[in-house]
Amino acid sequence: MLHFVPDEFQTRKEALMAGMAERKLDAILLFAQESMYWLTGYDTFGFCFFQCLALKADGEMRLLTRSADLRQARATSNIETVVVWRHRLNADPAMDLRDMLDDMELLGARIGVEWATHGLTAANGRAVEQRLGSFATLIDASDLVPLLRMIKSPAEIAYMREAADLADRAFEATLPLVRPGVNEAAILHALQGTILAEGGDYPANPFVVGSGPYALLSRYTSGRRTLEAQDQLTLEWAGVKAQYHVPSMRTIIIGKPTQRHEELYAATREALTAAEEVLRPDHTFGEVFDVHAAVLEAHDLARHRLSTAGYAVGARFAPTWMDRPMFVTGSTRPILPNMTVFVHMVIMDSDSGTAMSIGRTYLTTTTDPEPLSRLPLDLMVVEG
Numbered sequence: 001m002l003h004f005v006p007d008e009f010q011t012r013k014e015a016l017m018a019g020m021a022e023r024k025l026d027a028i029l030l031f032a033q034e035s036m037y038w039l040t041g042y043d044t045f046g047f048c049f050f051q052c053l054a055l056k057a058d059g060e061m062r063l064l065t066r067s068a069d070l071r072q073a074r075a076t077s078n079i080e081t082v083v084v085w086r087h088r089l090n091a092d093p094a095m096d097l098r099d100m101l102d103d104m105e106l107l108g109a110r111i112g113v114e115w116a117t118h119g120l121t122a123a124n125g126r127a128v129e130q131r132l133g134s135f136a137t138l139i140d141a142s143d144l145v146p147l148l149r150m151i152k153s154p155a156e157i158a159y160m161r162e163a164a165d166l167a168d169r170a171f172e173a174t175l176p177l178v179r180p181g182v183n184e185a186a187i188l189h190a191l192q193g194t195i196l197a198e199g200g201d202y203p204a205n206p207f208v209v210g211s212g213p214y215a216l217l218s219r220y221t222s223g224r225r226t227l228e229a230q231d232q233l234t235l236e237w238a239g240v241k242a243q244y245h246v247p248s249m250r251t252i253i254i255g256k257p258t259q260r261h262e263e264l265y266a267a268t269r270e271a272l273t274a275a276e277e278v279l280r281p282d283h284t285f286g287e288v289f290d291v292h293a294a295v296l297e298a299h300d301l302a303r304h305r306l307s308t309a310g311y312a313v314g315a316r317f318a319p320t321w322m323d324r325p326m327f328v329t330g331s332t333r334p335i336l337p338n339m340t341v342f343v344h345m346v347i348m349d350s351d352s353g354t355a356m357s358i359g360r361t362y363l364t365t366t367t368d369p370e371p372l373s374r375l376p377l378d379l380m381v382v383e384g
């Protein structure tokens with residue numbers, strides 16, 4: 001069930017070991033599920049419990065996990081040594097981790113740790129510090145694998161293109177349903193159902209489907225609303241293939257667009273064009289945000305925009321498909337070729353109750369960014 005050939009995983013392992021050598025790390029402890037997946041193919045949602053993949057500077061790898069994920073690791077990864085900690089009352093997996101590292105002869109070593117991940121809760125992180133603090137020197141290495149994952153290989157880009165096609169086909173199957181009298185449940189079913197029916201995966205977070213006043217929300221909420229003759233609908237969804245995500249975002253008008261809808265659409269479209277102009281090498285993630293913000297501020301929309309213009313995307317796991325880095329002001333992270341990024345322009349005008357969003361995923365190149373979606377960027381209007 002590996003999604004990549006052995007040489008691809010070996011290249012990634014060598015890149016990580018080189019990064020470890022630069023930081024003089026004897027080992028690294030990976031707690032982020034996407035890091036484990038990238039390095040070994042290990043595919044699970046078992047990271048909701050304590051688990052850790054340890055990689056030594058000499059290339060030895062061992063996974064510590066629960067019995068429920070033993071066969072998961074065997075079936076989906078190239079990990080040869082799996083250590084199981086027993087889940088029972090008063091279990092202490094951090095001590096099991098210490099024992100495993102002791103067996104790997106890492107006493108007194110400099111060990112990098114992925115602290116900044118949903119795969120390591122605060123409680124488990126404290127336990128790791130308590131059990132390993134006197135055993136080894138712990139170094140924050142949360143950024144090491146994410147930096148390597150930012151640049152996509154040809155094989156990864158191929159999955160991103162498949163995911164983009166799934167996202168486009170899902171939208172094309174859904175758009176005919178967007179009309180008065182249709183419940184949001186049918187729209188969500190078409191979006192998600194098309195992707196699953198075509199061989200895609202579940203997304204790392206739920207799709208956003210919000211109409212009327214809820215079109216101004218940027219998160220999934222429970223409950224379903226029926227579209228009216230004059231309405232607005234915001235959709236944020238992602239095609240997913242082999243855990244690789246390609247998001248898109250649109251606000252659709254049902255009936256006649258208001259003047260405010262048209263004003264906001266013109267501003268977001270202009271802002272997206274401006275962002276595309278600097279989404280290329282020799283610019284930074286901060287610059288992409290700043291040029292988009294400048295356009296929206298020129299339209300007097302500073303109060304209604306978000307504090308980010310998007311983020312990197314790729315293989316991710318719950319609770320979010322958002323990856324690092326993000327397009328935020330002040331970011332000096334350079335734009336490099338072969339990054340995959342989701343750029344969105346989101347306006348939430350609570351004063352008038354008007355929503356407007358445009359977003360799509362790009363592959364960066366040595367020159368102009370390449371949109372991975374074929375969907376048009378025109379203001380989408382359906383008859384009421």
